[in-house]
Amino acid sequence: MPSDQEVAFPVLTAEDRTALAARGRSRQIRAGEVLFAEGDRDFCCFVVLEGAIEIVEHSRGTPNTVAVHGPGEFTGDVDTLTGRKALVTGRATEDGRVAQLDTASLRQAVKELPDVGETILKAFLMRRTLLLGQGFEGVRIIGSRFSAAAHRLRDFASRNGVPFRWLDLEADEQADAVLRQFEIPAAATPIVITPDNDWVINPGLADFARRTGLTRTVEADRVYDLVVVGAGPAGLAASVYAASEGLDVLTADAMAAGGQAGTSPRIENYLGFPTGISGADLTRNALLQAQRFGARITVPCTVKSLGVDGGDRVVTLADRTRLRARCVLVASGAAYRKLDVPRFQDFENGGIYYAATELEARLCHGEEVLVVGAGNSAGQAIVHLARHARRVHVVMRGTDLGASMSRYLVDGIEGLNNVTIHRGAMVTGLEGDGRLSAVHIETAAGGRRTFETASLFLFIGADPNSGWLRGCVALDRRGFVLTGSDLSPAIADTEPWQSVGRDPFLLETSLPGVFAAGDVRSGSAKRVASAVGEGSMAVSFVHAHVARPG
Numbered sequence: 001m002p003s004d005q006e007v008a009f010p011v012l013t014a015e016d017r018t019a020l021a022a023r024g025r026s027r028q029i030r031a032g033e034v035l036f037a038e039g040d041r042d043f044c045c046f047v048v049l050e051g052a053i054e055i056v057e058h059s060r061g062t063p064n065t066v067a068v069h070g071p072g073e074f075t076g077d078v079d080t081l082t083g084r085k086a087l088v089t090g091r092a093t094e095d096g097r098v099a100q101l102d103t104a105s106l107r108q109a110v111k112e113l114p115d116v117g118e119t120i121l122k123a124f125l126m127r128r129t130l131l132l133g134q135g136f137e138g139v140r141i142i143g144s145r146f147s148a149a150a151h152r153l154r155d156f157a158s159r160n161g162v163p164f165r166w167l168d169l170e171a172d173e174q175a176d177a178v179l180r181q182f183e184i185p186a187a188a189t190p191i192v193i194t195p196d197n198d199w200v201i202n203p204g205l206a207d208f209a210r211r212t213g214l215t216r217t218v219e220a221d222r223v224y225d226l227v228v229v230g231a232g233p234a235g236l237a238a239s240v241y242a243a244s245e246g247l248d249v250l251t252a253d254a255m256a257a258g259g260q261a262g263t264s265p266r267i268e269n270y271l272g273f274p275t276g277i278s279g280a281d282l283t284r285n286a287l288l289q290a291q292r293f294g295a296r297i298t299v300p301c302t303v304k305s306l307g308v309d310g311g312d313r314v315v316t317l318a319d320r321t322r323l324r325a326r327c328v329l330v331a332s333g334a335a336y337r338k339l340d341v342p343r344f345q346d347f348e349n350g351g352i353y354y355a356a357t358e359l360e361a362r363l364c365h366g367e368e369v370l371v372v373g374a375g376n377s378a379g380q381a382i383v384h385l386a387r388h389a390r391r392v393h394v395v396m397r398g399t400d401l402g403a404s405m406s407r408y409l410v411d412g413i414e415g416l417n418n419v420t421i422h423r424g425a426m427v428t429g430l431e432g433d434g435r436l437s438a439v440h441i442e443t444a445a446g447g448r449r450t451f452e453t454a455s456l457f458l459f460i461g462a463d464p465n466s467g468w469l470r471g472c473v474a475l476d477r478r479g480f481v482l483t484g485s486d487l488s489p490a491i492a493d494t495e496p497w498q499s500v501g502r503d504p505f506l507l508e509t510s511l512p513g514v515f516a517a518g519d520v521r522s523g524s525a526k527r528v529a530s531a532v533g534e535g536s537m538a539v540s541f542v543h544a545h546v547a548r549p550g
């Protein structure tokens, strides 16, 4: 098996170099020439034919050589395809010759040359992993581990793959030193410091995204074939299929690609991954796959409403930008349900979590934590948290853990000696001063207990993210989007359907050309696989709608 270094820095065969060179522009390079620099967007990939290119990063203030590419090697990492800003600089160290491929030529090459394409994509993914492992710092986020605002920024950065270094006010001496250097009082944290020493106090997510090079401009005057709302499994699958089939697709997500699945510590039941796959890895791969085909995915980008203007569907974003599209796919999934207990909002971002990724698990290392819920997502969280926490208390309303949890998870939990299950119980109160410090529970038999804990994990189901669709497409009683045969037959007599001259397709909403897939859809299975399946299927209906006569 090749080592990580060999995967990251392969030497292409003479045949592969020739094939890539034929798809790019062959040109001379001069020693000292900067081919791309940190902060550049849409930078090219260079295949070295003669000479050498040095890759340097400056995230810790001084230049650090990441790699030197000689003949047969090539430059680039995931951001060569994502359109995000370059994290490193590429400079020729000697005179030579390269094949220069811009993003479109590289995509074409990856498509036409599957073997070399696989080598390049694997190298890009591994290079990013190695870069982060070598201590690349990216932005610095300084704050208290107990601060809701700091957690929001770290969560956003980590879910979007933005390299960052976390400096904990309580635990990291450097945090204090950096604050003194910038003359910022601790009370003003969280602060974000970019590699060029520009800093901002508690930025909004859009501002943070802009400063870290994440934001992509959307073209408001363009008519897209398809706008996908939500980049969870359903939206990402649709983006891959649509882009690979030549549709002009834009995908907008309010938070990060991956959706709920992206927060799963381990998805065990998704076909093709016999040992399971973490939500983060699944997302990373899917995102690169979509971008390799040319899909544009933009975050953070909240859609506020849907409308119709002439023959176009119009999606309005939070910043009032209006996107026009021939079709829209609603893939906005579901949002976690909350507890109906006093003071819930006080701790919503100060000790209450809806996911148990590596980030949250590390936060509660060696502590007692409480998990509420008994479904599969609760089961995964319990198993994961038990590896980090001193004890995991599980609060469930019912008495049978196997009633709504898969057997493999129940078996796993029963084998853990630091998990205590509190059956027939519910949370009745929360305590703390700015930060959660205790949780009260009550059992059906009237017993009461208080747990001193700073971390409460909730996995009690989810409600559809469909508020932005109200009044525009038909929803069921609980707010899930109705599609296909679930729509009232009377719809056939309405003007929009008379004018398209057909019945709604299987995944089509009450508005022609607007489709729904995944958890937001009424009657969906609420699984990664079904969301991926529906997202993929929706694209065939988009083709059929777009190809209709007239």
Ligand SMILES: Cc1cc2nc3c(=O)[nH]c(=O)nc-3n(C[C@H](O)[C@H](O)[C@H](O)COP(=O)(O)OP(=O)(O)OC[C@H]3O[C@@H](n4cnc5c(N)ncnc54)[C@H](O)[C@@H]3O)c2cc1C
Binding pocket: 229, 230, 231, 232, 233, 234, 235, 252, 253, 254, 255, 256, 257, 258, 259, 260, 261, 262, 263, 264, 265, 266, 267, 268, 269, 270, 301, 302, 303, 304, 331, 332, 333, 334, 335, 354, 355, 356, 376, 377, 380, 465, 468, 517, 518, 519, 520, 526, 527, 528, 529, 531
């Ligand atoms: C912790 C956890 C573990 C899980 N584990 C498993 C598992 O092991 N196996 C399994 O099969 N299923 C699992 N699930 C369920 C699975 O993740 C979901 O069924 C799946 O993610 C649904 O995909 P989706 O694309 O429909 O929606 P979501 O994943 O909910 O994604 C919707 C996306 O839309 C975005 N969005 C919402 N509103 C807007 C808006 N107005 N504008 C722009 N964007 C918006 C959101 O930010 C989100 O990214 C798990 C769920 C959780 C929470």
